[in-house]
Amino acid sequence: MAPLIRTRNLHLTYPDGTKALDGIDIELFEGEIIGLIGQNGSGKSTLSKCLNATLEPSKGTVEIDGTATTDEQNSGDIVEKVGYVFQNPDHQLFNRTVWDEIAYGPRNLDMEEEKVEERVREAAEVAGVHEQRFEEHPNLLTKGLRQRVAIASILSMKPDTIIVDEPTTGQDARQSLEIMNFLQQLQSEEDRTIIIVTHIIPIVQQYCDRVICLRNGKKLLEDEPKVVFNQPEELAKSAVQPSQIARLSHSLSGEFPDVETPYLTPDEAIEDFGSKYGR
Numbered sequence: 001m002a003p004l005i006r007t008r009n010l011h012l013t014y015p016d017g018t019k020a021l022d023g024i025d026i027e028l029f030e031g032e033i034i035g036l037i038g039q040n041g042s043g044k045s046t047l048s049k050c051l052n053a054t055l056e057p058s059k060g061t062v063e064i065d066g067t068a069t070t071d072e073q074n075s076g077d078i079v080e081k082v083g084y085v086f087q088n089p090d091h092q093l094f095n096r097t098v099w100d101e102i103a104y105g106p107r108n109l110d111m112e113e114e115k116v117e118e119r120v121r122e123a124a125e126v127a128g129v130h131e132q133r134f135e136e137h138p139n140l141l142t143k144g145l146r147q148r149v150a151i152a153s154i155l156s157m158k159p160d161t162i163i164v165d166e167p168t169t170g171q172d173a174r175q176s177l178e179i180m181n182f183l184q185q186l187q188s189e190e191d192r193t194i195i196i197v198t199h200i201i202p203i204v205q206q207y208c209d210r211v212i213c214l215r216n217g218k219k220l221l222e223d224e225p226k227v228v229f230n231q232p233e234e235l236a237k238s239a240v241q242p243s244q245i246a247r248l249s250h251s252l253s254g255e256f257p258d259v260e261t262p263y264l265t266p267d268e269a270i271e272d273f274g275s276k277y278g279r
């Protein structure tokens, strides 16, 4: 199967000289849920922005369906192919009402107002944004709700691939789970490809088919979660907290019977994680 998205030797250097991506080669396939992890500043958000052409590579390429994002053939419809929900919803939300925010993308795609309305209602429902909120100002909502509005405003464009950067920031563990559940539902019912950028390992463990771990702008590890998280020495290089690894071997012990600690369900692991780290 040909990859939906592929990067080849992707480099990104910011104008101030910061080398954020240093030769990344990844392939993402239709219907996958990918966890993108790595220490602060390792390049996760930069890579995400390259995948939807918010940033243009300094060197190397990003291909979507076999065509480079810089190719004229792709201009204009990348937003329908790859949607990126910003790490901080405040960098994404700029409309006066929740409705206008979620309608912004479809209106930009020149859809008729009736179709726009259908898209807005559908996206709002799936993201858990209730009708009573439609006329409210996004800035007055809680951070968790702003994140949902940010997600809805991407879903309304129905991109094939959805990248959610840190869906758990500003959410408690319960809200994070709800968001992850609906992303998973989207993946299974509509065959969307989902990329989740997160620091919360139990989330990756529970929901992702594959994990990509970055370190200093390079790909350090790429495999199924149980394989990646069974390499604590390698992971330590990426500064994923040893306590997280310990917790992880806890939760994986059901699959690795030689580990004596009791098995934690992913739900318990997140709860546990949340209570210790205030997430």
Ligand SMILES: Nc1ncnc2c1ncn2[C@@H]1O[C@H](COP(=O)(O)OP(=O)(O)OP(=O)(O)O)[C@@H](O)[C@H]1O
Binding pocket: 014, 015, 016, 018, 019, 020, 038, 039, 040, 041, 042, 043, 044, 045, 046, 047, 087
């Ligand atoms: N606009 C920018 N200009 C210059 N340097 C930047 C810019 N944005 C990010 N960087 C730098 O690029 C590197 C990669 O940053 P990026 O935000 O992609 O990392 P990240 O893995 O998403 O980090 P975090 O976990 O903190 O969100 C870091 O060194 C960061 O300081």
Ligand SMILES: [Mg+2]
Binding pocket: 044, 045, 046, 087, 165
């Ligand atoms: Mg980031």
